[in-house]
Amino acid sequence: MKSLKELLIVGPGPSSSHTIGPYRICLDFLRNTNIENLDHIIVILYDSLALTGKGHGTDKIILNALKQFDVKIVFDTETVDIPHPNTMRIQAFYKTGEVISKVYCSIGGGAYQVVGENSKTIDTYPFNTFDEMKKILPNFNNDIYSLIEHYEGKDIFSYAQNLLLKSFDTIKKSLKTEGLLPGPLKLKRVSHEIYTRANELEGLEEKRALLLTSYSYATSEANAASEMIVTTPTCGASGVVPAILYYLYKDLRGNLHKLTKAYLVGALIADFIKQNASISGAVLGCQAEIGSAASFASASLAYYNNLSIYQIEYAAEVSMEHFLGLTCDPVDGYVQIPCIERNAVACVHAYAAYILSKNVAIYRHNKVSFDDVILAMKETGKQLPSDLKETSKGGLAKIIC
Numbered sequence: 135m136k137s138l139k140e141l142l143i144v145g146p147g148p149s150s151s152h153t154i155g156p157y158r159i160c161l162d163f164l165r166n167t168n169i170e171n172l173d174h175i176i177v178i179l180y181d182s183l184a185l186t187g188k189g190h191g192t193d194k195i196i197l198n199a200l201k202q203f204d205v206k207i208v209f210d211t212e213t214v215d216i217p218h219p220n221t222m223r224i225q226a227f228y229k230t231g232e233v234i235s236k237v238y239c240s241i242g243g244g245a246y247q248v249v250g251e252n253s254k255t256i257d258t259y260p261f262n263t264f265d266e267m268k269k270i271l272p273n274f275n276n277d278i279y280s281l282i283e284h285y286e287g288k289d290i291f292s293y294a295q296n297l298l299l300k301s302f303d304t305i306k307k308s309l310k311t312e313g314l315l316p317g318p319l320k321l322k323r324v325s326h327e328i329y330t331r332a333n334e335l336e337g338l339e340e341k342r343a344l345l346l347t348s349y350s351y352a353t354s355e356a357n358a359a360s361e362m363i364v365t366t367p368t369c370g371a372s373g374v375v376p377a378i379l380y381y382l383y384k385d386l387r388g389n390l391h392k393l394t395k396a397y398l399v400g401a402l403i404a405d406f407i408k409q410n411a412s413i414s415g416a417v418l419g420c421q422a423e424i425g426s427a428a429s430f431a432s433a434s435l436a437y438y439n440n441l442s443i444y445q446i447e448y449a450a451e452v453s454m455e456h457f458l459g460l461t462c463d464p465v466d467g468y469v470q471i472p473c474i475e476r477n478a479v480a481c482v483h484a485y486a487a488y489i490l491s492k493n494v495a496i497y498r499h500n501k502v503s504f505d506d507v508i509l510a511m512k513e514t515g516k517q518l519p520s521d522l523k524e525t526s527k528g529g530l531a532k533i534i535c
Contacts, residue, residue, distance in 0.1 A: 135257055135258065135259040135261060135262050135405055135406070135409045136255055136257060136258055136259075136405070136408075136409070137255075137258040137286060138258075138282070138286060138290065138294070138398060138401045138402065138405060139286075139290070139293060140243075140245060140255065141243060141365070141367050141401055141404060141405050141408060142293075142294065142297050142364065142365060142366065142367075142401055143243070143244050143364070143365050144297065144300060144362055144363070144364055144365075145157065145158075145244055145362065145363065145365070145369070146191075146195060146360055146361070146362055146363070147356065147357035147358065147359070147360050147361055147362075147363040147369045147372070147469070148190055148191060148357050148358050148359075148360055148369055148370070148468070148469035149190045149191075149192075149368075149369050149370055149469055150242065150243050150244040150363075150365045150368040150369040150370070151182075151220050151240045151241070151242050151243070151244070151368070151414050151415070151416060152182075152183060152186065152187065152190035152191070152192045152220070152240070153190060153191055153192060153195045153360070153369070154244035154365070154369065155220065155240030155241070155242075155244050155245065155246050156183070156192050156195055156196055156199075156222060156240055157195045157196070157198070157199050158244060158246060159222065159224070159238040159240060159246050160177075160196055160199035160200050160224070161199055162238075162246070162248070163224045163226075163236060163238075164199075164200070167226055167234060167236075168234075169203075169226075171228050171229045171230055172203060172226055172227075172228055172229075173204070173227050173228055173229045174203065174204040174205070174206065174227050175200055175203050175204070175205045175206070175224065175225065175226055175227070176205075176206045176207075176208060176224075176225045176227070177196050177200075177205065177206070177207050177208070177222060177223070177224050177225075178207075178208045178210050178222065178223040178224075178225070179192060179193075179207065179208065179209050179210060179222050180210050180211075180213055180216045180219075180221040180222065180223075181211075181213075181214075181216060181219045181220070181221060181416070181520075181525070182219040182220050182416035182523070182524045182525055183219075183220050183221065183222055183240070184209040184210050184211045185209075185211055185467065185524075185525040185526055185527065186464060186467035186524055186525065186526050187209060187467070188209075188467060189317065189464065189466050189467020189468040189469075189526065190467060190468070190469065191360055193207045193209075194360075217237070217239055217249055218239035218240075218241065218247075218416075218417070219414075219416035219417060219520070219523065219524070220239060220240040220241065220242075220414065220416050220417075221237065221238070221239050221240075221249075222237070222238050222239075222240070223235060223236070223237045223238075224236050224238070236248060236249075237249040237250070241412070241414060241417075242368060242408070242412055242413040242414030242415075242416075242417065242422070243365050243367050243368050243408065243413050243414075244365055244369075258285050258286060259285050260285075262406075262409050262410065263406060263410065263505045264403075264406055264447060264503070264504045264505050265503065265505050267281070267402075268443065271443065276443055278399045278402065278437065278443070278446070279395040279396075279398060279399055279437070282398050282399070282402055290398065291394060291395075291398075294394050294397050294398050294401070295390070295394040295397075297364045298364075298376075298379065298390075298393065298394055298397050300362075300364055301353065301364045301366065301372075301375075301376035301379075301380075302376065302379075302380050302383065304352070304353055304356050304361065304362075304363065304364075304376070305349050305352045305353055305376060305377070305380050306352075307356070308323075308325055308352035308353065308355055308356040308361075309325050309326050309329050309348065309349075309352045310326060311323055311325075311326070311355070311356075312326055315355060315358045315359055315468075315470055316358070316359060316360070317466070317468045317470065318466060318468075319465065319466060319468055319470050319471060321358075321470050321471070321474075323355045323359075324351060324355075325348050325349075325351035325352035325355055326348075328344060328347055328348040328351055329344075329345070329348035329349075329352075331344060332344035332345045332347070332348055333345075342381070342385075342485075343482050345381055345385060346377050346378065346381055346478070346481040346482060346485065347377075347478040347481065347482075349373075349376065349377035349380050349381060349481075350373035350374060350377035350477045350478040350480075350481045351373065351474060351477075351478055352373075352377075353372055353373040353376050353377065353477070354372070354373035354469075354473065354474040354477045354478075355474060357369050357370070357372050357373070357469065358468065358469050358470050358473070358474060364376070366401075366404075366427060366430060367401070367404040367405075367407075367408065367413050367423075367426050367427065367430060368413055368414075368415075368423045368426070368427070369469070370415060370420075370423050370424075370469050370473055371420075371423040371424045371426065371427035371477060371480070372427070372477075373427075373474070373477030373478065373480075373481070374424070374427035374428060374430070374431050374477055374480045374481050374484060375397070375400060375427055375430050375431045375434065377431075377477075377478075377481045378431045378434065378435060378481055378484060378485065379393055379396070379397060379431075379434060382435075382438065388438070392438060393438060395437070395438075396434040396435070396437045396438035397434055399433060399434060399437040399446070400429075400430040400431060400432075400433045400434030400437070401430060403429050403430055403433040403446075403450045403504070404426045404427070404429065404430040406504070406505075406508060407422070407425075407426045407429065407454075407508055407511070408426075410505070410508045410509070410512070411508050411509070411511050411512035411515070412512070412515070413426045414524075415462035415523060415524040416462070416523055416524040416525075417515065417523065418511065418512060418514075418515025418516070418518070418523070419459070419460055419461050419462045419514075419515050419518045419522060419523050419524075420457075420460045420461060420462040420463075420476070421454070421457045421458055421459060421460040421511055421514065421515060422511065422515060423462070424457060424460060424476055424477065424480045425453065425454045425457035425458070425460065425511060426454070427477075427480060427484075428453035428454065428457060428480045428483050428484040428487065429449075429450040429451075429453040429454045429484075429504075430450075431453070431480075431481070431484035431485075432449035432450060432452070432453040432484040432485070432487040432488045432491070433446050433447075433449055433450040433453075435449065435484070435485065435488040436448075436449040436450075436488055436491050436492070439488070439492065441491060441492060444495065444499075445491040445492065445495050446491070447503065447504045448490070448491040448495040448500055449484075449487045449488050449490070449491035450487075450504050451500065451502055451503065451504040451506075451507045452487040452490055452491065452500075453483065453484050453487040454504075454507045454508070454511060455502060455507050455510075456483065456487075457480075457483070458507075458510060458511055458514050459514050459518070461518065461522035461523070461528070461529045462522065462523050462524040463522055463526065463528055463529030463530045463531040463532070464524065464526055464531060465526070465530055465531050465534045465535070466526060466531065466535065467526045467531075471530065471534065472530055
């Protein structure tokens with residue numbers, strides 16, 4: 135399984151697979167292509183990239199990455215014989231008449247693959263599933279963070295803490311930002327108002343739910359505005375994990391050192407999903423994005439509060455299980471409806487999963503393992519119609535148009 139540094143990255147929103155991925159793909163193309171005597175470039179977007187590219191800002195990010203060249207972008211919504219829903223072809227045309235063409239797949243979370251080329255990255259971990267990890271965990275005093283540090287190296291802590299603080303800064307900045315989000319939906323940014331309302335409440339449960347909501351909205355609104363976002367594990371679901379950890383940090387005066395460890399433990403949980411299924415909405419629906427983020431967040435909560443390995447697994451499994459079948463249907467291709475509100479709901483959902491893992495798991499051993507639910511999510515996602523997998527052709531996107 136790959137390093138968490140490939141899962142946790144920073145890039146421009148609103149979609150890790152539709153903005154960060156294509157941006158990194160364009161840079162890769164330039165790094166590995168002779169640009170001398172280059173006349174112009176044509177970029178062809180297929181399937182989900184073509185259908186929701188304008189709403190996600192894919193065309194803008196590509197033009198920015200290739201800004202020194204004459205670039206034409208083609209939205210091909212007809213071709214179906216492609217290796218991945220997020221496929222793009224880059225063609226370089228030279229003054230000599232030569233043409234160089236490469237096909238890339240943006241596979242989720244900002245990661246990408248070059249079609250026809252073997253991956254250059256190597257595995258960091260000697261296991262691919264939660265059960266395989268548990269078998270060697272006694273070698274690390276049953277501490278998942280110790281295992282992570284052993285395989286990643288000690289610098290993984292500073293890497294993660296830097297990203298965690300960046301995500302906190304995004305929340306703080308966005309809570310002060312008002313106005314309309316870009317695009318035709320004309321959605322108002324409301325995280326500041328939700329935060330103000332939360333602080334007027336006295337009841338703990340309602341106040342906590344609204345504080346989590348305000349922090350989640352803050353990140354999701356920043357993401358929708360194409361600001362720089364930390365993938366946790368994607369941009370579209372980036373409002374869940376930072377909101378919960380920021381709540382622990384700011385409102386419960388949590389320990390940053392311990393929060394960073396919990397952040398990495400949750401990230402490893404999401405990495406299992408990426409390894410064995412997908413974190414891409416275009417591949418398996420929103421269950422792959424928001425479900426992964428909820429599992430990430432609840433596992434972080436469980437670890438932070440010193441729950442057992444089984445309880446950490448329970449929290450992650452419950453979080454994903456009850457998002458199974460969730461569709462990805464962004465209205466007009468924008469990561470705004472239902473995405474922003476969905477992130478907030480997932481925060482409360484993840485917190486509830488943590489409460490269950492803390493108080494219910496002690497009475498009965500769950501028959502569904504975390505590995506089981508990942509496989510179920512993968513099979514469920516395969517059966518979802520393509521119209522409900524980030525194409526804006528079904529669900530809410532079809533009704534509200």
